[in-house]
Amino acid sequence: MKLLEFLKRERKKSASVAKERLQIIVAHQRGQRGQPDYMPMLERELLEVIRRYVQVDQDAINISLDSEDDCSVLELNVTLPNRG
Amino acid sequence: MARIIVVTSGKGGVGKTTSAAAIATGLALRGNKTVVIDFDVGLRNLDLIMGCERRVVYDLVNVIQGEAGLNQAMIRDKRSDNLYILPASQTRDKDALTLEGVEQVLEKLSEDFDYIVCDSPAGIERGAQLAMYFADEAIVVTNPEVSSVRDSDRILGLLASKTRRAEQNQDPVIERLLITRYDPNRVDSGDMLNLEDIQEILAIKLIGLIPESEAVLRASNSGVPVTHDQDSDAGQAYSDTVARLLGDEKPLRFHLLQKRSFLSRIFGGGRR
Numbered sequence: 288m289k290l291l292e293f294l295k296r297e298r299k300k301s302a303s304v305a306k307e308r309l310q311i312i313v314a315h316q317r318g319q320r321g322q323p324d325y326m327p328m329l330e331r332e333l334l335e336v337i338r339r340y341v342q343v344d345q346d347a348i349n350i351s352l353d354s355e356d357d358c359s360v361l362e363l364n365v366t367l368p369n370r371g
Numbered sequence: 372m373a374r375i376i377v378v379t380s381g382k383g384g385v386g387k388t389t390s391a392a393a394i395a396t397g398l399a400l401r402g403n404k405t406v407v408i409d410f411d412v413g414l415r416n417l418d419l420i421m422g423c424e425r426r427v428v429y430d431l432v433n434v435i436q437g438e439a440g441l442n443q444a445m446i447r448d449k450r451s452d453n454l455y456i457l458p459a460s461q462t463r464d465k466d467a468l469t470l471e472g473v474e475q476v477l478e479k480l481s482e483d484f485d486y487i488v489c490d491s492p493a494g495i496e497r498g499a500q501l502a503m504y505f506a507d508e509a510i511v512v513t514n515p516e517v518s519s520v521r522d523s524d525r526i527l528g529l530l531a532s533k534t535r536r537a538e539q540n541q542d543p544v545i546e547r548l549l550i551t552r553y554d555p556n557r558v559d560s561g562d563m564l565n566l567e568d569i570q571e572i573l574a575i576k577l578i579g580l581i582p583e584s585e586a587v588l589r590a591s592n593s594g595v596p597v598t599h600d601q602d603s604d605a606g607q608a609y610s611d612t613v614a615r616l617l618g619d620e621k622p623l624r625f626h627l628l629q630k631r632s633f634l635s636r637i638f639g640g641g642r643r
Contacts, residue, residue: 300561305517306568313524313572320528 322352333363341367373481376488376616377506379530381522383493385514386551389587389597390609391490392420394510396596397613399454403485406445408476409459410502411492412468418458421448422594432460435472441479450599455484468501477505495529505535508545508616510578514552515564523548523573547578549612554583555628566626579612581605582625 319326330350337343349364378391388409395407409417412432418424423446429439434457441457448454457476460467480487491502503509509530513523530544531537537544550566557563570577581587586603590596598613600606604625611621 302558302561302564302568305564306572309517309520309564309572312521316521316524316528321532 373484376508377503379491380512381526382519392596393598393609395488396598399451405486406455407488408457415459430458430460432467546575551581552583559628581608
């Protein structure tokens with residue numbers, strides 16, 4: 288039974304794998320479009336400062352810049368590790 | 372007032388120069404006075420593709436630095452009276468091009484020409500940004516392949532921010548997708564991104580689709596833009612692309628699988 292299922296299973300076509308990967312990377316690229324050139328640097332330095340006090344991972348920090356009309360909001364999210 | 376079209380892609384080797392030459396030729400054949408400019412300083416190749424490499428005396432950098440006049444540097448195409456080529460410099464470094472210099476050259480050309488086609492170098496550095504800076508319209512050349520599609524998206528980001536139209540808050544640069552080296556057989560077997568997927572990811576309007584074709588290498592071998600080869604699929608596909616640029620409605624061709632007949636399978640006979 289298992290063997291039959293294995294044989295029947297179709298190999299995923301490489302073009303659809305390509306499409307999925309592209310959709311993710313392009314969405315990520317677009318998120319960074321329009322943002323000021325200093326953002327990656329700012330993100331790195333903020334992480335450094337936070338790490339001086341708390342040990343957090345690279346992906347525990349999330350920084351985004353949203354603009355609405357005449358006001359921009361810089362949002363910084365840090366997930367701190369569990370105490371203990 | 373000329374319309375300035377940049378042919379760009381980010382990634383190298385996808386067919387920018389082939390497309391710039393073919394589209395400029397097509398525009399001229401349709402009666403538009405056209406000049407095609409090579410922005411790839413240091414690695415010029417447009418002259419080879421256009422078949423005028425032995426007639427290059429002065430180049431874009433000479434003009435910008437005041438060592439030659441535009442009329443001395445422009446080369447008239449052998450095959451069509453409406454078409455001129457402005458070659459890039461082969462020897463100097465990329466910093467030889469300045470924004471002001473390029474602007475002056477384009478302004479002067481604008482007085483005499485209907486279309487100015489700018490052949491961008493690969494990459495997203497200075498040369499590529501100068502080629503796109505003054506554009507009204509951009510043709511983004513993309514292969515059905517992941518790195519090309521991703522780089523095209525990067526270029527779209529630059530077109531939306533690092534051009535004169537973007538910086539001066541004018542109407543944005545019109546972005547058009549040109550898919551090249553498309554192979555319906557591989558799309559059919561699921562090993563090549565299809566054109567709908569590429570359009571969906573990049574979200575810009577398709578201006579043309581050029582099939583993978585033996586005619587393209589033949590054309591570059593002989594220095595005759597492939598648009599002149601109207602017996603070939605690629606030549607016809609570029610003519611369709613030019614027609615759409617000029618506002619004609621042209622249905623898409625060459626994107627569907629051609630079933631080969633029994634006889635042609637036996638006796639061979641590749642695609643033209």
